[in-house]
Amino acid sequence: MASSVNPTVRRRRLGSELRKLREQKGMTAEEVAARLLVSQSKISRLENGRRSISQRDVRDLCGVYGVEDHRVVDSLMQMAKESRQQGWWHAFGDVPYSVYIGLETDAASLRVYESLVVPGLLQTPEYARAVIEGMWPENTTAEIEKRTKVRLKRQDRITDPVNPMRYWAVVDEAALRRVTGDERIMSDQMQHLVKCSTMAHVTLQVLPYSVGAHPGMYGKFAILEFEDASDATVVYLEGVTSDLYLEKPNDVQDYSMMYEHLRALALGPDQSRQFIIELAEEYAQ
Incomplete structure (x- = not known):
């Protein structure tokens, strides 16, 4: 929280x-x-x-x-x-993207677009570990476990029973089709997404292959908004060695418009849930 x-x-x-x-x-x-x-x-x-x-x-x-x-x-x-x-994340030592974690921890709402993986706040422990192992193959076992624990701790923002974050995720079909770990992990992950999608404060939409080219092809991004009016909305772009935080009104407006286009192109929440249910069944076979 x-x-x-x-x-x-x-x-x-x-x-x-x-x-x-x-x-x-x-x-x-x-x-x-x-x-x-x-x-x-x-x-x-x-x-x-x-x-x-x-x-x-x-x-x-x-x-x-x-x-x-x-x-x-x-x-x-x-x-x-x-x-x-120190924020809670400092207890884990040197954590990548700690600035983003600090913003996410205090955000009232978060809109994310993911093109290649399931969004971090919606990942199961096994899927998260498989993603981290694949993306940072040179990391030690201890570093992988630390990163996994931090990712799971971040999920408190949407599971907080008192003040959960308003969370909206548009996920490209490619992220759901890419087998990360194995089929069992993917089946469990799809079932977890279905469960998360039923939360009142979580909206999950799938962007299917059938839409063809779309504005999100530039890559993943997140838009963070805050309760306090004095805190500017932030667009977050994750990089390999450095991250980018955009706060200028024009930049925020451009990404907000892009997000609205992605929402319009994606399947509706109910259709998305059914799509993921069918994927879960495919992975379970």
């Missing part, structure tokens, strides 16, 4: 507030960097929430921006303190 203090989200909120203060002062990031004798990239990372923000950073920036209201400074300092706390 979402934590009461999420360090990733706190960093984003604090970075957004610091950016507003800079813009109100009429200063560029380069000018601020020159005043503080730091790199311009540090200022950008602080404002984008990609770097941990210390209370000293906040104090120095407030000084440059001429913030005299002690309540504002104290509030920003508290946010900086909270942003340096």
